[in-house]
Amino acid sequence: GAGVSQSPSNKVTEKGKDVELRCDPISGHTALYWYRQSLGQGLEFLIYFQGNSAPDKSGLPSDRFSAERTGGSVSTLTIQRTQQEDSAVYLCASSFRAGREETQYFGPGTRLLVL
């Protein structure tokens, strides 16, 4: 079956503009995660959705970052008033169900460059 897909693959934007990044999880997966991968920083958790529960936003670095998940499937990560330090690869992952003995599967990422 299809894996996690993300779009766009690459995004170049100017400082101060808003961007939207999209994630399509694996069909049937109820948990969806966003991470950020910056050069030399490894992967940093941003936000997590499990079914219809309120999302865990504890990893969002500022209030310029937000995400939503419509219909329990597709998710959009929005960054408002982008800054140069937002440049990174944004990864989405999904799993069948969050919790004990859970395996997350990752998408190819969106490479964001803020000029």
Place this chain on the structure above:
Amino acid sequence: AQSVSQHNHHVILSEAASLELGCNYSYGGTVNLFWYVQYPGQHLQLLLKYFSGDPLVKGIKGFEAEFIKSKFSFNLRKPSVQWSDTAEYFCAVKGPGYSTLTFGKGTMLLVSP
């Protein structure tokens, strides 16, 4: 908070050499442990995982990892590396009180032919 430490940021080996990448984590309770690999130009893929049971876990492409609870370690090993193993390797941990994975900063492995 849980944390993961990967000791080597860069490793360079010749083909057929043996590999061991260190990973230590800070969480003291029951954990799930993972190694992910990112080949050049590709996305993160699961290499192997440990949930419970036999602490020696075998993954894809001849990789294995050993969970040593007393040392809070989950080191990755391969007896004989190939050029195609050139990639970045990430160790990750998930404790029962956490809703997400915590990753190490990664180890870049370069295998010369």
